[in-house]
Amino acid sequence: MKRLMYLAPLAVFLVIAGYFAVGLKLNPRDLPSVLIDQKVESFALKPIKGYDRGFSSEDLKGQVSLVNFWGSWCVACLAEHPMLMKIAEQKLVPLYGIDWREKDPDAGPQWLKRRGDPYTLIGDDPESKAAIAFGVYGAPESFIVDQRGTIRYKHTGVIDEGNWASTLWPLIQELRKQ
């Protein structure tokens, strides 16, 4: 018994170390969205420079859609872009873009001109109105919205072949059956 008591500090240390080990691997930005299964707050965003149409919550009605927050300042969006182009070329799902927090109104349109525009519609969100309405922390973040305008899934970070095939695409197909 006495002998075991000497192991107590070691045991306490191991428990704490265990928590730290797990804590270090968690992504502090990867927070669960409280908006899952909530209706999208109504919004109407202006078009970005050089575009005729903006993007509003009305555009989401009646179909499963993918809403993507991006910005020309966002490095990870650059990595995500080819995958979004692929989704758009194959017409897998209506893809809506929200150009978030562009300091220069030309920056977003130029970015798209150089790399290609995968979006069905784009809304300009220079003051994070839509971003806060969607509870966005950073870019890129994407939301799957169902036919009734309800947010069904939030994807934090880059969409790539892997998470598209394993999570996003199956969910979109399943939601379409509803």
Add this chain to the structure above:
Amino acid sequence: MKTLLTIILLTVSSFSALAVEPSEILSDPALEARAREVSKGLRCVVCQNQSIDESNADLARDMRVLVRERISAGDSNAQVVEYMVSRYGDYVLLDPPFKASTYVLWLSPFLFIGLALAAAMGIYRRREASPVGGEKAQELSVEEQRRIQALLDEDGGGGS
């Protein structure tokens, strides 16, 4: 000395007041004061441990502006906070509420104090009950007294 004091005061006071930009401030001082109060309780969600009132992050700025817009539009402080919580969850509050999901957070310190006290009591009790030390130390029996005396005598007789 005075210069040093001024430098220290300026350095210290400049930390907290810089984030809110002049263009954001509401013209009505009462509304502005409420906006500041609400902002101090809301976390800048991209900087983890700063309020939006203190943070220079772009998103924090936009949240400050939104807080001011809502207050100007007639929302109560609680309604503004509620809106932010409905978008970002309890995480946006710097002071987490006391509810089922946060019981562990709020109550574990008391649990640990309780455990520590129980352990301390246990150790204290055991010391009191043990034959060495404490007021309850047993009296020596006659036989034990005699043996001690014998040992002392032996030592004293042998010399050093």
